[in-house]
Amino acid sequence: MKIAILGNGGREHAIADQISKSSIVNKLYCVPGNAGTKLIAENVNLNIHDFDKLGKFVENNKIDLVIVGPEKPLVEGVVDFLTKKGIKVFGPNKISSQLEGSKIFTKKICNKYNIPTAQFAVFNSPKETQEYLEEANKPLVVKADGLAAGKGVYICEDTQSAKNAVNEIFNGKFGLANQVLIEEFLQGEEMSYFVVSDGKTFKKFNTAQDHKRVGEGDKGKNTGGMGAYSPSGLINEDLDKKIIERIIKPTFEAIKDLGEMYKGFLYVGLMIKDNNPYLVEYNVRMGDPECQTILPLLETDLLKIIMSCCEQNLENQIIGWKDQKSMCIVLCSNGYPDTYKKNVEIPYLEKITSNNNTFIYHAGTEMIDNKVYATGGRVLNFVSISDDLKKSRESVIHEIEKLNWEDGFYRRDIGFRIIDK
Numbered sequence: 001m002k003i004a005i006l007g008n009g010g011r012e013h014a015i016a017d018q019i020s021k022s023s024i025v026n027k028l029y030c031v032p033g034n035a036g037t038k039l040i041a042e043n044v045n046l047n048i049h050d051f052d053k054l055g056k057f058v059e060n061n062k063i064d065l066v067i068v069g070p071e072k073p074l075v076e077g078v079v080d081f082l083t084k085k086g087i088k089v090f091g092p093n094k095i096s097s098q099l100e101g102s103k104i105f106t107k108k109i110c111n112k113y114n115i116p117t118a119q120f121a122v123f124n125s126p127k128e129t130q131e132y133l134e135e136a137n138k139p140l141v142v143k144a145d146g147l148a149a150g151k152g153v154y155i156c157e158d159t160q161s162a163k164n165a166v167n168e169i170f171n172g173k174f175g176l177a178n179q180v181l182i183e184e185f186l187q188g189e190e191m192s193y194f195v196v197s198d199g200k201t202f203k204k205f206n207t208a209q210d211h212k213r214v215g216e217g218d219k220g221k222n223t224g225g226m227g228a229y230s231p232s233g234l235i236n237e238d239l240d241k242k243i244i245e246r247i248i249k250p251t252f253e254a255i256k257d258l259g260e261m262y263k264g265f266l267y268v269g270l271m272i273k274d275n276n277p278y279l280v281e282y283n284v285r286m287g288d289p290e291c292q293t294i295l296p297l298l299e300t301d302l303l304k305i306i307m308s309c310c311e312q313n314l315e316n317q318i319i320g321w322k323d324q325k326s327m328c329i330v331l332c333s334n335g336y337p338d339t340y341k342k343n344v345e346i347p348y349l350e351k352i353t354s355n356n357n358t359f360i361y362h363a364g365t366e367m368i369d370n371k372v373y374a375t376g377g378r379v380l381n382f383v384s385i386s387d388d389l390k391k392s393r394e395s396v397i398h399e400i401e402k403l404n405w406e407d408g409f410y411r412r413d414i415g416f417r418i419i420d421k
Contacts, residue, residue, distance in 0.1 A: 004029040007069030010363035010381040013289040022303035036362025075101035091264040099282040113250040118183040141183040144174040188273030199261035206230040208290040226278035227414035293328040327392035336377035359383040
């Protein structure tokens, strides 16, 4: 099979790594890919948001399957575009992708289908929010409605910080904004829960815990993700059943009632309190860095799982997992998530090699004249699997220290709530 993976982040490198090992693939393209994917696939320098050029590339190269990594092309309708051309695509269509594309869309589904979530209010201008913010209990959460690369969420401890957040959103920090979502702050512990769906049925695709804040102790600004571990320490049989019955099944029922069919990964962001789940958000793809954390634990051929979804045969597909734990730490450019230098060389990367238990996935990198350069805020993902999360963390930190990249930084405390308590 000829496969094309859309995207250039750590998630896409992890997916490409798994797909490259499949017994049923003979040609792998990454569009546009990064310095890591270049070692295992053919990188294609195309803008994945230019659907016409993308479609011509897929047709001209007789590609059998397109796997969509990031959320933006999904929300823009790349699946619908390619499907109309008779091209097989793994990922949800444009309407289904509104689960991530619009937080307000998801909240309305929660209301209609009694899905447990935070109480919320929607406002159309900063002026409308003033009285509400004065009276609302603090802390509260202010969210941009649309896509914001994981950064459009503000946890506000007081009225002024909430007003500042509202103004930033309406002033276009995350693109054109006609509405803002304000939620009560849910107390509890976060968990990322993943499923994969073929439109008729779905299966669990492991759990993880992400660390979004830039600073140790989960302090500082939100980022796209500084690290993660899998599986979540919160999951148990009773909670698993509640998540499926109260949240996932009603959501897929809502999509079905819209006349749509959900095909792809679904990332369920949850808050857990007293062993009860509350929906925080949906993402319509694998998380990043959760994907890099989860996939090394997968025993089943990922491409066969994806093909079973495309052929609506997931019900008969067994998904096997290693009985181990996984830790991912993200090495970032100095200054991230604010201003950082680009096109900075990362020397001595050849010192770091993957094996059966340690992995390195590239994110914001590019290879020029056989040298690797950092081009993004989140640059490299270091992953280790073992029987013990503390050992995995120690192993990852050892590898990062071995690289000794002076232009980057990372968090040394990923997993602290479960390891260091």
